[in-house]
Amino acid sequence: MNLILQGLAWIFTPSHWVTSVGNVSISTRIGEHFYYTGVSLLVTVLIAVPIGLAIGHTGKGRGIAIVLSNASRALPTLGLLAVLILGVGIGLLPVAIVLVILGIPPLLAGVYSGLESVDRQTIDAARAMGMTELQILVKVEIPLGFELIFGGFRAATLQIIATVTLAAYYSLGGLGHYLVFGLAQNDYPQMVAGAILVIVLALAVDGILAVIQRFVVPGVSRGTTRQRRTARGGAIPPVAQSRTLIKEGQ
């Protein structure tokens, strides 16, 4: 408890919010954190969404996707980062690669299971009406599977935000800096401050996404609570993700 108070005190120390010689402000660190998260998330989306849509729409390749996803989850993140840095050198690239590898499985699973959750009869009827495959995807499958797709996006976002802390091990900044630097200096308040900042950031982002989700999900879910609940049940629970976050943050 005392340590948490000290951590909070560290955060609310005005000088920590100003960049000066030998000190980078907290807001800059948050900016770095967001930057790494944003870039990685973008690449994750560009890779996982098209593949997930293809798997979900055709029903093919699901097995391979599951095997690869599980394999990538088993990779030791820190070790992978070390290998990549040896390979391509220090910089944003190896960090982004690791983050993308972490972000793809939850998003991919969200996208294809979102499409798979759509009633086959509805899709069959849409096809029989004369929709093209693309129209079925855009007008039927994506809107109806959106809840799960967006759930996958939230999970990937949390996973990435939590793991960006690793960048600091290679002096790339981000909020992980306080964890690594604090540890090296035996400065526990600073470490706790870093952990608190990462957690607050992750929860805030997830909260914003939750609000967005409420507003963009198509009318039907607002009309019937039953569908909303079943869709939730299948999503990757955000709680499990925030646990990883705390674990990684230590």
Add this chain to the structure above:
Amino acid sequence: MIEFRNVTKQFPDGTVAVDGFSLVIPSRQFTVFVGSSGCGKTTILRMINRMVEPTSGQVLIDDHDVATGDAVRLRRSIGYVMQQSGLLPHRRVIDNVATVPYLTGVSKKKGRQEAFGLLRTVGLDESLAYRYPAQLSGGQQQRVGVARALAVDPNILLMDEPFGAVDPLVRAELQTELLRLQRDLDKTVVFVTHDIDEAFLLGQHVVIFQKGGIIAQQGSPAEILANPASDFVASFIGADRGKRRLRVSDIAADNGELLLVDGNGHPAGVIETDDPRLGAGTGPKSRSVSNKTDQAGDA
């Protein structure tokens, strides 16, 4: 005219649903496919709009092989109603009805305007237009399904057990309205059911199927009833159980009407006595019978 020429369908798992099937479906008539579950009715029906592609053989619409054109365009030109209405749950009723017009580039305003007309055609109140499908009863959803199928004014309307999931009263109502629609709209309707009474009620041309997509008999209801082609047909239409053999009961109803019973002695209805063949003098009760029917006729 829709023609099947020696059509075979083997599904990827090896099931041969239809083997060497040939049939001509007349234009602007109500044709009903009837047969027990799994005999291939749906498979055959869905070959018309290419939702099922035959393994071999041809399906022709007005002498034009459906396989040569674009499947999407073909489907947009044919109305299709299925058992579970298959409406898009995230779109309002009115937009469901306008689904195909929207696909072909009709504006939302115009699409909705025409959809309102169609809702009236199928007997739905305009107040339901802005609901979502889940907020309608099963019978109402089926009506929306019919309205949607009619939205492009198709020449052909395919209906796969459209009234299978609604209660008997609503079904009777929907059947009556469908008959009216068919008379008014003059379309080629192909209707699938496994209810022989529904088949005889609706169909001008009835095709009775046996397992494996084999035609047991086809013809008008009168032809089939008068001359079942085989024991299978006789059994299917209930002739062998005496269901179709009606006679006047020895016991008259309390109010004096002539009661008809089937071969098993179950009451089937009362008799209309306008027909001179049944004329007066059939017994002491004949007067009260004609009185009754006169009243019924006035009502």
